[in-house]
Structures are given as C-alpha cells and as structure tokens.
C-alpha cells in the first residue's frame with residue numbers, strides 16, 4: 620500500500636506539471652503496479668485490484684482537469700498589438716471585461732461637457748495635417764522664427780502630425796463664416812492628440828493632448844474671454860479660483876496672453892503659487908482674413924493649452940509620462 624501511495628503522489632505531481640498529462644498513464648511505475656497483481660496470494664488480489672482501480676480513476680480525473688486548464692490557457696485574450704507569433708503563448712494579460720476608460724478620455728469628456736453646456740461645439744482635431752494649417756493660416760510666414768518653437772515632426776512629403784490644436788482654427792473659421800453672416804457667432808472647441816519632437820521628461824512628452832477654443836462675433840472682447848475661461852476652470856475644479864494674465868507672444872493672437880490660476884489650497888497650493896494653464900488672446904486680423912472673414916466687421920478670441928496639465932493638478936499626478944505609459948498600476952487608480 621505504501622508503494623501505491625508513493626506512486627500516486629509522484630504521478631499526480633507529474634500530471635499537474637505536464638503539458639501532455641495523458642502520457643503519465645504509460646509510466647513504467649504504473650505498469651509495475653498492475654503486474655504486481657499476479658504475484659500476490661489469491662486472498663489479497665481483490666483488495667489490491669480495487670485499490671489500483673481507484674488509483675486509475677483518480678489519475679484520469681486529474682488528467683481531465685489538467686487538460687481543461689491547458690485548454691483554457693490557449694483561449695486567453697489576444698494582444699492585438701503584439702508581434703504575429705506572440706499570442707501563441709499569451710501570458711497574464713488583462714481580460715477585456717476588466718478594462719476601463721483611460722483617465723485622459725474621461726477628463727476630455729468632462730471638459731467637452733463643460734464647454735458644450737456653455738454653447739460651444741466640440742470638434743476632434745486631426746492627427747495628420749499640413750504646413751498650411753499648422754503655420755501659414757495662423758500668421759506664421761515661411762521663415763517666421765516662432766515656427767522653431769513648435770518642434771514639429773514632418774514627413775518627407777510635407778505631412779505634419781500637428782504640434783498644436785490651433786491647426787483646427789482655419790477650418791472652424793471657414794465653416795462658421797456663413798453663420799456669422801447670418802447674424803450669429805462662431806463658438807467651438809477642438810481637442811485631440813498633438814506631437815512634438817522634444818526630449819521627454821516629467822513635464823514634456825512627444826505625444827500629448829490639447830484643447831483649443833475659438834469664439835467670433837461682432838463684439839467679441841477680452842472680458843468675455845476671461846469670463847469664459849474663469850467659468851470653465853471653476854467648473855472643472857469645482858471651486859472659486861483666482862486668475863491672472865500676463866503678456867505672451869503667439870503669432871495668431873494680438874494681444875496675446877498667458878492665463879494662470881492660483882493653485883487652490885485644496886490641491887496643495889500656497890497663496891501666490893500661480894500655474895500657467897494656457898495661451899490666449901484676440902484672434903489676429905490675418906487669421907480671420909485667411910478664412911475669408913472681414914476683421915473690420917468681426918472680432919474673435921481664442922485659447923489653447925495642454926489637457927494633461929489640468930488633469931495632473933486635479934489628481935496630484937507628478938509625472939506626465941504616466942499617461943502614455945500604459946502601466947496598469949497607474950490606470951487602476953482611475954477605475
């Protein structure tokens with residue numbers, strides 16, 4: 620009996636570790652146990668035979684279970700981004716039923732909600748663009764020194780993955796021209812991914828998100844712009860905020876401003892700690908002209924800035940690189 624028990628433990632361990640568990644039934648040790656029957660006195664054969672039969676059933680059950688486990692492992696979720704042969708041995712991927720929305724998507728939805736409630740139309744920006752929209756229609760002439768500040772990627776054919784969402788301004792203005800002429804106004808935001816050829820660190824990424832706003836009417840002015848921005852930031856952070864502006868240079872606005880908020884105490888800020896949130900200003904007459912809008916009749920204001928920065932302040936995130944990292948430890952904090 621002791622020998623039977625030893626063989627049982629040994630074979631069960633082999634089954635649990637094997638990729639071909641059924642082979643264990645052919646083991647020499649098992650065969651030896653069978654052949655033992657003939658050597659036993661007739662009186663003991665019945666009991667021994669029964670024990671061996673039970674052992675065989677137990678091994679069968681263990682083999683079936685192991686085969687089931689191996690089967691399940693081969694239908695684990697596919698990593699569609701992996702090299703073609705990678706899914707053959709899928710490791711511990713996150714099954715899709717446990718997936719969740721990326722925090723940037725959630726926050727962009729929030730931002731879009733706030734602006735659409737204020738009457739702005741929301742338009743996603745393009746991810747492939749050209750010099751015309753990246754620079755020319757935004758009042759950067761061909762050799763404008765401010766072009767260098769945008770660290771723009773460019774293909775040999777002249778395509779540009781946009782370095783800012785301002786690429787959408789000319790399209791928004793052209794599409795809204797008829798509305799203006801019918802006595803209405805243009806109010807739109809555009810949001811999306813932008814790209815810069817930059818060295819990556821805790822506050823710089825080659826890939827990030829921006830959100831841009833454009834408003835044009837007969838009487839648009841800076842007071843309306845500051846009211847709109849204050850209202851947006853106070854809604855987004857759910858509290859009253861101190862705001863300030865200082866002069867800033869962007870070829871597509873005149874005057875151009877940088878807009879800052881005082882870091883709220885509730886988010887770890889000290890009085891007098893200002894955070895620059897975006898660039899803004901009155902739309903330059905040349906930008907209106909490039910869209911066929913008469914700057915003598917209409918005025919506009921625009922603003923634009925990074926989305927990650929807003930989200931980092933809201934949640935106390937210390938490193939911009941988390942967003943594009945795909946690290947589950949980071950993403951799970953937003954479940």
Ligand code: DAH
Pocket residue numbers: 782783784785831832869871872897898899900921922923924
């Ligand atoms: N496009 C600018 C940037 O990425 C930000 C910006 C500044 C957008 C002023 C605007 C604006 O619409 O008026 O640096």
